Amino acid sequence: MPERKPRADAARNREAVLAAADRLFAESDSPEQVTMAHIATAAGVGKGTLFRGFGDRPGLIRALYEARLEPIRRAVAEGPRPLGPGTPPRERVPALLDTLLSFKLDHRHLSLALEEAGAGSSPYRTPHYDWWHATLRDTLDRLPGFTGSDFTAHALLAAVRADLVDHLAGPRKLSRGHLRTELAAFTARVLGETSP
DSSP states (O other): OOOOOOOOHHHHHHHHHHHHHHHHHHOOGGGOOOHHHHHHHHHOOOHHHHHHSSSSHHHHHHHHHHHHHHHHHHHHHOTTTTTTTSOHHHHHHHHHHHHHHHHHHHHHHHHHHHHHHGGGOTTTSSSSHHHHHHHHHHHHSSSSTTOOHHHHHHHHHHTTTTEEEEEEEETOOHHHHHHHHHHHHHHHTTTTTTOO
């Protein structure tokens, strides 16, 4: 049996909810301030619509994060350099990390909310973390003579945790350019290269 397409009004409501949640997370001082009630009001839908469509707040956060991450996933899976699978690993690893850092800077409070909503309050038990880790690990495995790719992928991802990015960009007031430069230099050191 063919998969049923969602009704047009359900699809519109979903997009309205995701857009409202995106805006509220971007405008909030902290992710905890964004409640399901706030999102429902901003989207012009009832709370029941949110719970039917997303299950709960973590489900809505995951859906929003995945929707915003989808263009990056496509670029990593099938795109050209520097993110695509045909990119040499020494070029791809820093590009992946720079892209993730930029994404988290652009979506700071959403990223914080997602990491806080991880399974059992652990950001390491989420599908998006598993995907990033596997992508980095598999890319590191292509480096000749490189060992310890599993741990190294975890360590590199720790450098772009949402709470660290928020701390450095927020209270520490480090610029995007500074953070990107520092991350590139750190990644080069991990890979055994001189700083770019």
